[in-house]
Amino acid sequence: MLGAIMYFLIWFPLQIARWLWWNWKIEGLENLPPRGQGMVLAVNHLHWLDILIIGASLPLSHLPSWIAKIEIFANRPLIWWFRQMRVIPIRRGRRDMVALSAGEEALERGEVLIIFPEGHRSTSGGLIEGRGGAVRLAVRSGCPIVPVAIWGTEAGLKGAFLRKPIHVRIGKPFFLKVEGERIPWDRMNELTEEMMSRIAELMPEEYWGFYRNYMLQHNGEAVKIEN
Numbered sequence: 001m002l003g004a005i006m007y008f009l010i011w012f013p014l015q016i017a018r019w020l021w022w023n024w025k026i027e028g029l030e031n032l033p034p035r036g037q038g039m040v041l042a043v044n045h046l047h048w049l050d051i052l053i054i055g056a057s058l059p060l061s062h063l064p065s066w067i068a069k070i071e072i073f074a075n076r077p078l079i080w081w082f083r084q085m086r087v088i089p090i091r092r093g094r095r096d097m098v099a100l101s102a103g104e105e106a107l108e109r110g111e112v113l114i115i116f117p118e119g120h121r122s123t124s125g126g127l128i129e130g131r132g133g134a135v136r137l138a139v140r141s142g143c144p145i146v147p148v149a150i151w152g153t154e155a156g157l158k159g160a161f162l163r164k165p166i167h168v169r170i171g172k173p174f175f176l177k178v179e180g181e182r183i184p185w186d187r188m189n190e191l192t193e194e195m196m197s198r199i200a201e202l203m204p205e206e207y208w209g210f211y212r213n214y215m216l217q218h219n220g221e222a223v224k225i226e227n
Contacts, residue, residue, distance in 0.1 A: 126209020
């Protein structure tokens, strides 16, 4: 309950900023599965501002949990706050079974779990190669992945206050099917590419980054998306 109150105290001022000044557009809210259904929201990552924008783009009915790098828990005074915000720490660059188990349990409780599958912010402005944690959680829990694209946040808070466009586009949920309990390495790569391509197809071409060639090969030609 306390965490929900703290979340609202961040969410509501951001709504005011959006309504009164920021040039912030949200599309595809109708694609969110109803609550009670666990879901993985797979989001690209351009700037720390993404966290505020994504959190405030969701309706209060979809209060999220997060998977985030364990390094942010190094600041002891903030650990309590992160716990209230339902942040699950993960050790990047390795298979962190503790974090994966915690994420799986959250999904089984019907929670909305936000994951940045690239693992860290993009310094190029385009998509970088995705990792398979979101795929593994979706397969093990049987929950859908909801692809979410965000762009325009790379200009940071200054850009937001200067009314530079910020876009959040939520795609349709999809399920991943795997035979057996284990995911072969090559199949994991295929599923990760599928997930990242579903994020890419929601974005303008200039943000495709690492997946540009993949998108061109599978779509035949570049798809122009209006800003």
